Amino acid sequence: QITLKESGPTLVKPTQTLTLTCTFSGFSLTTSGVGVGWIRQAPGKALEWLAVIYWDDDKRYNPSLGTRLTITKDTSKNQVVLTMTNMDPVDTATYYCAHRLITMVRGAKFYWFDPWGQGTLVTVSS
Amino acid sequence: DIQMTQSPSSLSASVGDRVTITCRASQTIGNYLNWYQQKPGKAPKVLIYATSTLQSGVPSRFSGSGSRTDFTLTISSVQPEDFATYYCQQSYNSDTFGQGTKLEIK
Numbered sequence: 707q708i709t710l711k712e713s714g715p716t717l718v719k720p721t722q723t724l725t726l727t728c729t730f731s732g733f734s735l736t737t738s739g740v741g742v743g744w745i746r747q748a749p750g751k752a753l754e755w756l757a758v759i760y761w762d763d764d765k766r767y768n769p770s771l772g773t774r775l776t777i778t779k780d781t782s783k784n785q786v787v788l789t790m791t792n793m794d795p796v797d798t799a800t801y802y803c804a805h806r807l808i809t810m811v812r813g814a815k816f817y818w819f820d821p822w823g824q825g826t827l828v829t830v831s832s
Numbered sequence: 833d834i835q836m837t838q839s840p841s842s843l844s845a846s847v848g849d850r851v852t853i854t855c856r857a858s859q860t861i862g863n864y865l866n867w868y869q870q871k872p873g874k875a876p877k878v879l880i881y882a883t884s885t886l887q888s889g890v891p892s893r894f895s896g897s898g899s900r901t902d903f904t905l906t907i908s909s910v911q912p913e914d915f916a917t918y919y920c921q922q923s924y925n926s927d928t929f930g931q932g933t934k935l936e937i938k
Contacts, residue, residue: 743927753868753876753919755927766926769833802875811882817923818866820887822875 708732710742710803710823717829718793724828728786728803735761735781739808742786743819744777746799754799758806759786793830800825834858834922838930844938851907853933855920860900864924867896867905870932871916879918880905910935 714726726744733740743758757767757777767775776789786803804819835858845851855865863883868876878887880896883903893908907914915937920930 745929752931753870753921753929755921755929758927768926804875811885812863814863814882816864816882818878818881818921819868819876819927820878820881822877825875 708805708821710805710821712801712803712823712826714801714826714828716827717831719832720794720830722793724788724790724793724797726788726790726801726803726826726828728788728823730784730786730803730805733805733807735759735779735784735786737761741806741808741817742779743804743806744786744788744801745804745819745822746797746801747825748796748799751799756790756801757788795830798828798830800827834861834925834928836920836922836928836930838918838920838933840933841931842934842936844936845910846938847910847912849910849938851910851935853905853918853920853935855898855903855905855930857901857903857922857924861922861924863899864922865896865898865903866921866923867894868919868921869914869916870919876919907935912937 710730741760744756759777774791802825804822806817808817837856865883867880870876884896917932917934
């Protein structure tokens, strides 16, 4: 059974750097095709993809967030860490991490997020 | 960046109704389209991946179709547990989610 759980501060001040940790079980980030992503959701708003890291250390970021994001993995601890710099009140959101597996479907490679962690609410306020 | 536009943003339906939600991509994404269901206070769950493949355990009343830029999620007969918010997501070029469609009880 795959499980993921997000952890980190619940409150950060504007301009500070947010560091979130996703601790997972039931899979390994050394297995070919496996990835872990981060997605956030501001209160009452839509989902917004942030970043994803793969078993081979390939990393992808949401271009709209520019260089604010960094995603890393620690395979020995089964953890993925997301850092977001220069936090602003508009970054107040529930932050989710999720598993993804590159899967062959009808002869092509597809991927989606499944399952997700329970999410952690981060509030940005002075 | 690929933009995903869902319609409608919300809809009301009665139990037993047939419901269709549309998702349009700003450029072709092949069949790289997934659908998620989110209930209040909970994390999203994948319903359909690769446009039309039902995730294990998802009831067969859910179905997906489409290709290139236009996609649909259909619930053939809405059940009480289906009232939730639905999101499409493209995975053709990085990831983008639609703005969501809230399905409410009429």
